[in-house]
């Protein structure tokens with residue numbers, strides 16, 4: 235079937251259909267939030283596979299987080315195209331490439347540095363934890379931007395960066411020592427994995443040809459967040475027979491602080507000669523009111539909407555001491571019996587803002603799902619699974635055994651009986667004691683469901699790994715997981731995540747909390763460039779809402795017996811100026827105005 239009534243083309247707008255069916259390559263799709271970029275990317279794979287234009291086994295979709303890769307595979311599965319298609323992060327694909335090369339040439343597989351912070355501590359015994367983390371982050375920025383230790387002082391100055399150790403030269407010395415120490419120990423960190431994979435593509439023609447044969451069709455989602463190191467690797471993967479689709483939105487570029495280069499998406503046609511560029515304007519996700527708010531954050535006209543009008547966003551101001559109570563009340567009021575808590579999400583600028591809210595919601599008996607920021611490897615049930623796997627065992631059989639154990643342990647492979655759970659999650663090894671089955675403990679039905687969900691998330695990641703490296707050992711998978719092991723529990727609960735973690739996702743009801751100056755924009759965003767990125771970040775957060783958007787800020791916060799007066803984010807004021815006035819929230823809008831006035835007066839006084 236090839237016509238317009240083909241099921242794979244159903245539910246697509248004319249411009250989406252064009253982007254799905256065109257055989258143009260390279261192709262760059264630049265389109266706003268919620269316009270269906272990810273939908274086009276997955277449909278394009280399914281469509282061209284169905285039409286026999288591409289071999290799905292030689293197709294690779296690349297994203298930036300493991301969780302996004304998982305989302306792609308799950309969308310592809312719904313389209314009946316997941317089995318053969320590979321989806322992974324730059325890191326996981328590059329690591330699989332290095333391992334394959336090592337296996338083919340009878341060399342030892344790449345050894346990954348266990349703990350970069352420990353190595354920095356050896357080089358700088360007097361440094362505290364924070365400085366060590368800053369050093370690691372700055373090294374990562376250098377690597378992402380292809381900046382060497384020698385180039386650092388000039389590059390850092392030009393980019394307006396603050397060196398973690400004060401003087402640029404001092405940091406450059408540490409960076410150089412860190413690189414040398416890794417070389418001496420013959421270990422790689424995750425940036426080295428990308429760099430080494432690129433070098434091999436550039437210097438080993440046979441290896442490059444094999445790699446290009448394996449991944450002939452490449453697709454990259456969220457391209458606005460690519461950094462120069464990843465970009466070089468991507469370019470090296472392309473051969474004369476390759477096809478390429480990249481999709482992205484420059485208004486959602488939020489990883490510049492991490493080394494991403496948002497200019498790359500704008501200059502894509504220069505880098506890929508003959509690249510066709512397509513645009514899509516309509517937003518399919520959000521109500522016109524949400525899109526008006528999003529437009530006001532960016533100081534732009536809103537995207538056209540197809541959803542019917544909902545209501546204006548709400549703005550709530552409260553004292554920091556009451557924040558959790560106010561939030562819990564809002565959430566509970568919107569929760570209908572029988573509906574899922576997961577329809578609602580709470581987003582904040584930083585993780586540390588979320589932790590007390592998570593605790594407070596749980597205390598008030600509102601279930602929450604563990605966010606994408608929590609590492610799987612730190613969870614006890616995953617530690618139990620890991621202990622039962624030996625490093626050299628075949629990953630495929632470890633996964634099969636553990637899945638079987640999980641199914642038997644939960645009584646039915648789906649909705650688990652309490653007895654089944656008690657038997658298996660409680661004591662000792664699972665049935666068969668094959669050495670691949672873990673012992674773990676969970677006490678309440680909710681906690682047991684949580685344990686199961688995390689083990690399943692872990693096994694899903696293992697299966698993604700196998701799609702890239704079918705012969706992988708358990709050890710190789712665990713190593714690759716260290717680059718990014720954030721997963722989302724599958725149970726029902728209110729989703730709590732950061733603005734960064736919310737990228738690419740959507741919820742019917744979204745609460746943005748802590749919208750105060752100092753958080754939004756974050757206090758350390760001092761340059762115009764950094765503030766512009768903060769603005770785009772809030773725009774990402776706002777555009778996650780499908781139907782309802784609720785903004786919360788606190789006019790005072792407390793730390794011990796100290797009280798701090800707070801002002802709302804300047805962009806909250808911009809959003810509130812767009813309200814129709816008929817929203818019944820005149821008091822809240824007035825509070826925003828008053829607080830901003832006070833702040834302006836205080837600043838004038840200080841001048």
Ligand code: ATP
Pocket residue numbers: 245246247250265266267268269270271272273274483486518519737738739740
């Ligand atoms: P983001 O920029 O946030 O990553 P996106 O451009 O990737 O967003 P999608 O996630 O693909 O957008 O789509 C946004 C939402 O709109 C999804 O729920 C998707 O199913 C829906 N959608 C996309 N296109 C259509 C369409 N033609 N008709 C109906 N719904 C659509």
Ligand code: MG
Pocket residue numbers: 271272273455738
């Ligand atoms: Mg998307």
